[in-house]
Amino acid sequence: MTRLRVDWPACRGRGLCQEVFPELIDLDEWGYPVLDxxxxxxxxxRARDAVRVCPTLALRLVGG
Incomplete structure (x- = not known):
């Protein structure tokens, strides 16, 4: 099973990951990703694309 993980200290809530992969990533009220x-x-x-666009390298794929 493949999952997306967020490195919370590195994430700055820019929302690019959600723009690339809205089917699995929502944003909370502060712009931080909520993974479904x-x-x-x-x-x-598509998940790899979302990881690739993260400007702070805070998103990664694990498992699978």
Missing amino acids: GPVPDDQVA
């Missing part, structure tokens, strides 16, 4: 469960196998490429 494991990444479906057919969405792993």
